[in-house]
Amino acid sequence: MQDNLSPIFAALADPTRRAIIGQLAKGEAHVGDIAKPFLKEMSLPAITKHLKVLESAGLITKTKDAQWRSCKINAKPLEEATHWMEQYREFWEESFDRLDEYLKSIQSKKKSKGKKHGKG
Amino acid sequence: MQDNLSPIFAALADPTRRAIIGQLAKGEAHVGDIAKPFLKEMSLPAITKHLKVLESAGLITKTKDAQWRSCKINAKPLEEATHWMEQYREFWEESFDRLDEYLKSIQSKKKSKGKKHGKG
DNA sequence: TGCATATATAACCAAATTGTTAATTAACCA
DNA sequence: TGGTTAATTAACAATTTGGTTATATATGCA
Numbered sequence A, B: 001m002q003d004n005l006s007p008i009f010a011a012l013a014d015p016t017r018r019a020i021i022g023q024l025a026k027g028e029a030h031v032g033d034i035a036k037p038f039l040k041e042m043s044l045p046a047i048t049k050h051l052k053v054l055e056s057a058g059l060i061t062k063t064k065d066a067q068w069r070s071c072k073i074n075a076k077p078l079e080e081a082t083h084w085m086e087q088y089r090e091f092w093e094e095s096f097d098r099l100d101e102y103l104k105s106i107q108s109k110k111k112s113k114g115k116k117h118g119k120g
Numbered sequence C: 001t002g003c004a005t006a007t008a009t010a011a012c013c014a015a016a017t018t019g020t021t022a023a024t025t026a027a028c029c030a
Numbered sequence D: 001t002g003g004t005t006a007a008t009t010a011a012c013a014a015t016t017t018g019g020t021t022a023t024a025t026a027t028g029c030a
Helices: A005-012 A015-024 A031-038 A044-056 A076-086 A089-093 A099-111 B005-012 B015-024 B031-038 B044-056 B076-086 B089-093 B099-111
Strands: A060-065 A068-073 B060-065 B068-073
Touching (some): A031 A044, B015 B068, B031 B044, B031 B068
16 A cells, blocks of 8 residues: 555665766666766666666666667656655644644643553 | 765655654654554564664654653654655656657657767 | 563664676677 | 677675564652
Protein backbone atom coordinates (compact mmCIF):
# COMPACT_ATOMS: atom_id res chain seq x y z
CA MET A 1 0.00 0.00 0.00
CA GLN A 2 2.87 2.37 0.44
CA ASP A 3 6.28 0.88 -0.16
CA ASN A 4 7.78 1.86 -3.34
CA LEU A 5 8.65 4.97 -1.36
CA SER A 6 11.59 3.42 0.48
CA PRO A 7 13.83 2.96 -2.57
CA ILE A 8 12.99 6.48 -3.71
CA PHE A 9 13.97 8.12 -0.44
CA ALA A 10 17.01 5.84 -0.17
CA ALA A 11 18.11 6.89 -3.64
CA LEU A 12 17.76 10.56 -2.68
CA ALA A 13 19.73 10.07 0.52
CA ASP A 14 23.03 10.20 -1.35
CA PRO A 15 24.39 13.61 -2.40
CA THR A 16 26.10 12.21 -5.49
CA ARG A 17 22.79 10.81 -6.67
CA ARG A 18 20.99 14.06 -5.99
CA ALA A 19 23.67 15.86 -7.96
CA ILE A 20 23.15 13.43 -10.83
CA ILE A 21 19.46 14.20 -10.82
CA GLY A 22 20.26 17.89 -10.83
CA GLN A 23 22.47 17.33 -13.83
CA LEU A 24 19.92 15.26 -15.72
CA ALA A 25 17.35 17.96 -15.12
CA LYS A 26 19.34 20.04 -17.58
CA GLY A 27 18.98 17.36 -20.21
CA GLU A 28 19.69 13.79 -21.15
CA ALA A 29 23.28 12.66 -20.80
CA HIS A 30 25.45 9.62 -21.27
CA VAL A 31 27.12 7.80 -18.41
CA GLY A 32 30.49 9.29 -19.24
CA ASP A 33 29.11 12.82 -19.25
CA ILE A 34 27.33 12.23 -15.99
CA ALA A 35 30.45 10.79 -14.43
CA LYS A 36 32.78 13.57 -15.51
CA PRO A 37 32.17 15.98 -12.57
CA PHE A 38 32.76 13.15 -10.09
CA LEU A 39 35.80 11.40 -11.50
CA LYS A 40 38.19 13.14 -9.12
CA GLU A 41 36.21 11.83 -6.21
CA MET A 42 35.20 8.41 -7.39
CA SER A 43 35.54 5.88 -10.18
CA LEU A 44 33.30 5.18 -13.13
CA PRO A 45 31.98 1.90 -11.70
CA ALA A 46 30.88 3.87 -8.65
CA ILE A 47 28.81 6.06 -10.93
CA THR A 48 27.42 3.00 -12.71
CA LYS A 49 26.23 1.78 -9.34
CA HIS A 50 24.65 5.10 -8.43
CA LEU A 51 22.84 5.10 -11.75
CA LYS A 52 21.57 1.62 -11.05
CA VAL A 53 20.17 2.76 -7.72
CA LEU A 54 18.45 5.69 -9.42
CA GLU A 55 17.11 3.43 -12.14
CA SER A 56 15.78 0.87 -9.66
CA ALA A 57 14.00 3.66 -7.84
CA GLY A 58 12.48 4.68 -11.16
CA LEU A 59 14.12 8.10 -11.05
CA ILE A 60 15.94 7.71 -14.33
CA THR A 61 15.55 5.62 -17.45
CA LYS A 62 18.39 4.44 -19.63
CA THR A 63 18.25 3.87 -23.32
CA LYS A 64 20.88 2.24 -25.42
CA ASP A 65 22.42 4.33 -28.15
CA ALA A 66 25.32 2.55 -29.84
CA GLN A 67 27.97 2.11 -27.15
CA TRP A 68 26.47 4.91 -25.09
CA ARG A 69 23.73 4.70 -22.48
CA SER A 70 21.59 7.78 -22.54
CA CYS A 71 20.08 8.64 -19.16
CA LYS A 72 16.92 10.64 -18.77
CA ILE A 73 15.29 11.94 -15.61
CA ASN A 74 11.93 10.48 -14.65
CA ALA A 75 10.41 12.66 -11.96
CA LYS A 76 7.28 10.62 -11.37
CA PRO A 77 8.73 9.03 -8.21
CA LEU A 78 9.59 12.50 -6.95
CA GLU A 79 5.94 13.32 -7.29
CA GLU A 80 5.03 10.31 -5.17
CA ALA A 81 7.59 11.20 -2.55
CA THR A 82 6.42 14.80 -2.51
CA HIS A 83 2.86 13.61 -2.19
CA TRP A 84 3.80 11.62 0.90
CA MET A 85 5.43 14.68 2.44
CA GLU A 86 2.57 16.99 1.54
CA GLN A 87 0.47 15.11 4.07
CA TYR A 88 2.49 16.90 6.71
CA ARG A 89 2.54 20.33 5.15
CA GLU A 90 0.24 21.65 7.85
CA PHE A 91 2.94 20.84 10.38
CA TRP A 92 5.45 23.16 8.85
CA GLU A 93 2.88 25.85 8.20
CA GLU A 94 1.22 25.66 11.59
CA SER A 95 3.74 27.99 13.16
CA PHE A 96 1.71 30.83 11.73
CA ASP A 97 -2.04 30.98 12.13
CA ARG A 98 -2.46 27.46 13.48
CA LEU A 99 0.01 27.75 16.31
CA ASP A 100 -2.51 28.82 18.90
CA GLU A 101 -4.87 25.98 18.21
CA TYR A 102 -2.02 23.51 18.15
CA LEU A 103 -0.71 24.60 21.53
CA LYS A 104 -4.16 24.23 22.98
CA SER A 105 -4.44 20.68 21.71
CA ILE A 106 -1.07 19.85 23.24
CA GLN A 107 -2.20 21.31 26.54
CA SER A 108 -5.34 19.18 26.66
CA LYS A 109 -3.24 16.08 25.98
CA LYS A 110 -0.93 16.98 28.83
CA LYS A 111 -3.86 17.33 31.19
CA SER A 112 -5.14 13.82 30.49
CA LYS A 113 -1.73 12.23 30.84
CA GLY A 114 -2.01 11.17 34.46
CA LYS A 115 -4.87 8.81 33.68
CA LYS A 116 -3.52 7.81 30.27
CA HIS A 117 -0.36 6.29 31.66
CA GLY A 118 -1.66 4.90 34.86
CA LYS A 119 -2.60 1.60 33.27
CA GLY A 120 0.84 -0.07 33.09
CA MET B 1 25.95 24.00 0.86
CA GLN B 2 23.19 21.44 0.68
CA ASP B 3 23.79 18.45 2.86
CA ASN B 4 21.54 18.30 5.75
CA LEU B 5 19.26 16.70 3.19
CA SER B 6 20.94 13.30 3.23
CA PRO B 7 20.02 12.37 6.79
CA ILE B 8 16.47 13.54 6.16
CA PHE B 9 15.98 11.37 3.10
CA ALA B 10 17.81 8.50 4.79
CA ALA B 11 15.46 8.77 7.75
CA LEU B 12 12.45 8.66 5.44
CA ALA B 13 13.79 5.63 3.59
CA ASP B 14 12.58 3.29 6.30
CA PRO B 15 8.88 2.37 6.41
CA THR B 16 8.87 1.97 10.17
CA ARG B 17 10.17 5.50 10.53
CA ARG B 18 7.61 6.86 8.07
CA ALA B 19 4.91 5.09 10.04
CA ILE B 20 6.21 6.69 13.24
CA ILE B 21 5.96 10.10 11.62
CA GLY B 22 2.43 9.29 10.53
CA GLN B 23 1.61 8.39 14.07
CA LEU B 24 3.18 11.51 15.57
CA ALA B 25 1.24 13.61 13.10
CA LYS B 26 -1.83 12.66 15.14
CA GLY B 27 -0.23 14.04 18.27
CA GLU B 28 2.64 13.79 20.68
CA ALA B 29 3.34 10.36 22.06
CA HIS B 30 5.71 8.58 24.40
CA VAL B 31 8.21 6.00 23.24
CA GLY B 32 6.09 3.16 24.59
CA ASP B 33 3.01 4.38 22.77
CA ILE B 34 4.95 4.80 19.56
CA ALA B 35 6.44 1.34 19.88
CA LYS B 36 3.17 -0.46 20.58
CA PRO B 37 2.09 -1.04 16.93
CA PHE B 38 5.52 -2.50 16.11
CA LEU B 39 6.25 -4.73 19.06
CA LYS B 40 5.16 -7.87 17.22
CA GLU B 41 7.67 -7.13 14.52
CA MET B 42 10.56 -5.69 16.48
CA SER B 43 11.85 -4.88 19.93
CA LEU B 44 11.73 -1.69 21.93
CA PRO B 45 15.45 -0.93 21.47
CA ALA B 46 14.87 -1.11 17.72
CA ILE B 47 12.30 1.64 18.10
CA THR B 48 14.65 3.63 20.30
CA LYS B 49 17.14 3.49 17.45
CA HIS B 50 14.59 4.55 14.87
CA LEU B 51 13.63 7.48 17.06
CA LYS B 52 17.26 8.44 17.34
CA VAL B 53 17.58 8.47 13.55
CA LEU B 54 14.48 10.64 13.29
CA GLU B 55 15.77 12.95 16.00
CA SER B 56 19.20 13.29 14.36
CA ALA B 57 17.49 14.20 11.13
CA GLY B 58 15.55 16.82 13.05
CA LEU B 59 12.22 15.22 12.23
CA ILE B 60 11.17 14.80 15.84
CA THR B 61 12.04 16.37 19.14
CA LYS B 62 12.01 14.58 22.45
CA THR B 63 11.22 16.14 25.77
CA LYS B 64 11.65 14.53 29.13
CA ASP B 65 8.55 14.08 31.19
CA ALA B 66 9.22 12.06 34.34
CA GLN B 67 10.32 8.62 33.15
CA TRP B 68 8.63 9.18 29.79
CA ARG B 69 10.08 10.76 26.67
CA SER B 70 7.45 12.66 24.81
CA CYS B 71 8.06 12.77 21.06
CA LYS B 72 6.74 15.53 18.84
CA ILE B 73 6.89 15.81 15.10
CA ASN B 74 9.01 18.58 13.63
CA ALA B 75 8.15 18.92 9.97
CA LYS B 76 10.66 21.63 9.12
CA PRO B 77 13.06 19.14 7.53
CA LEU B 78 10.19 17.83 5.45
CA GLU B 79 9.78 21.31 4.15
CA GLU B 80 13.42 21.41 3.13
CA ALA B 81 13.22 18.02 1.46
CA THR B 82 10.03 19.04 -0.34
CA HIS B 83 11.70 22.23 -1.42
CA TRP B 84 14.52 20.23 -2.99
CA MET B 85 12.04 18.08 -4.88
CA GLU B 86 9.94 21.03 -5.99
CA GLN B 87 12.86 22.06 -8.20
CA TYR B 88 11.87 19.17 -10.41
CA ARG B 89 8.14 19.65 -10.37
CA GLU B 90 8.16 20.72 -13.99
CA PHE B 91 9.46 17.27 -14.88
CA TRP B 92 6.44 15.50 -13.54
CA GLU B 93 4.05 18.07 -14.88
CA GLU B 94 5.56 18.29 -18.33
CA SER B 95 3.64 15.27 -19.53
CA PHE B 96 0.72 17.59 -20.10
CA ASP B 97 1.16 20.89 -21.89
CA ARG B 98 4.95 20.86 -21.93
CA LEU B 99 5.35 17.44 -23.51
CA ASP B 100 5.54 18.71 -27.05
CA GLU B 101 8.21 21.25 -26.34
CA TYR B 102 10.16 18.73 -24.33
CA LEU B 103 10.12 16.14 -27.07
CA LYS B 104 11.37 18.73 -29.49
CA SER B 105 14.29 19.59 -27.22
CA ILE B 106 15.16 15.91 -26.98
CA GLN B 107 15.04 15.61 -30.74
CA SER B 108 17.43 18.50 -31.27
CA LYS B 109 19.82 16.95 -28.75
CA LYS B 110 19.69 13.68 -30.67
CA LYS B 111 20.51 15.42 -33.91
CA SER B 112 23.67 17.01 -32.54
CA LYS B 113 24.87 13.79 -30.96
CA GLY B 114 27.12 12.60 -33.78
CA LYS B 115 29.35 15.65 -33.43
CA LYS B 116 28.99 15.83 -29.67
CA HIS B 117 30.60 12.46 -29.08
CA GLY B 118 33.13 12.45 -31.82
CA LYS B 119 35.66 14.09 -29.55
CA GLY B 120 36.74 11.01 -27.51
C1' DT C 1 15.03 1.78 50.75
C1' DG C 2 13.99 -0.81 47.13
C1' DC C 3 10.82 -2.50 43.49
C1' DA C 4 8.35 -1.59 39.17
C1' DT C 5 8.12 1.04 35.00
C1' DA C 6 10.06 3.56 30.95
C1' DT C 7 13.71 4.10 28.18
C1' DA C 8 18.54 4.00 26.73
C1' DT C 9 22.95 1.85 26.03
C1' DA C 10 26.27 -1.93 25.12
C1' DA C 11 27.81 -5.62 22.64
C1' DC C 12 27.01 -8.21 19.04
C1' DC C 13 25.50 -9.94 14.32
C1' DA C 14 23.86 -10.23 9.42
C1' DA C 15 22.88 -7.79 5.52
C1' DA C 16 23.15 -3.74 2.75
C1' DT C 17 25.76 0.20 1.02
C1' DT C 18 29.56 2.43 -1.15
C1' DG C 19 33.61 2.37 -2.73
C1' DT C 20 37.82 -0.01 -4.98
C1' DT C 21 40.57 -2.51 -9.03
C1' DA C 22 40.56 -5.87 -12.61
C1' DA C 23 38.17 -8.16 -16.11
C1' DT C 24 34.36 -8.40 -19.39
C1' DT C 25 31.04 -7.06 -22.83
C1' DA C 26 29.47 -4.36 -26.66
C1' DA C 27 29.83 -1.25 -30.40
C1' DC C 28 32.34 1.23 -33.75
C1' DC C 29 36.18 1.83 -36.95
C1' DA C 30 40.44 1.18 -39.67
C1' DT D 1 40.23 -8.99 -37.35
C1' DG D 2 41.85 -6.44 -33.95
C1' DG D 3 42.07 -2.00 -31.44
C1' DT D 4 39.70 1.74 -29.07
C1' DT D 5 36.00 3.57 -26.49
C1' DA D 6 31.86 3.15 -23.34
C1' DA D 7 29.94 0.95 -19.84
C1' DT D 8 29.03 -3.01 -16.92
C1' DT D 9 30.18 -6.85 -14.01
C1' DA D 10 32.95 -9.42 -10.61
C1' DA D 11 35.31 -9.84 -6.53
C1' DC D 12 36.58 -7.72 -2.66
C1' DA D 13 36.91 -4.53 1.67
C1' DA D 14 35.22 -1.04 4.85
C1' DT D 15 31.38 1.11 6.78
C1' DT D 16 26.64 1.67 7.91
C1' DT D 17 22.16 -0.08 8.98
C1' DG D 18 18.76 -2.45 11.42
C1' DG D 19 17.96 -5.81 14.25
C1' DT D 20 18.90 -8.78 18.53
C1' DT D 21 19.49 -9.77 23.88
C1' DA D 22 21.30 -8.36 28.17
C1' DT D 23 22.38 -4.65 31.11
C1' DA D 24 22.08 0.02 32.88
C1' DT D 25 19.86 4.33 34.12
C1' DA D 26 16.24 7.19 35.82
C1' DT D 27 11.90 8.11 37.84
C1' DG D 28 7.78 7.31 40.75
C1' DC D 29 5.89 5.07 44.53
C1' DA D 30 4.85 1.76 48.63
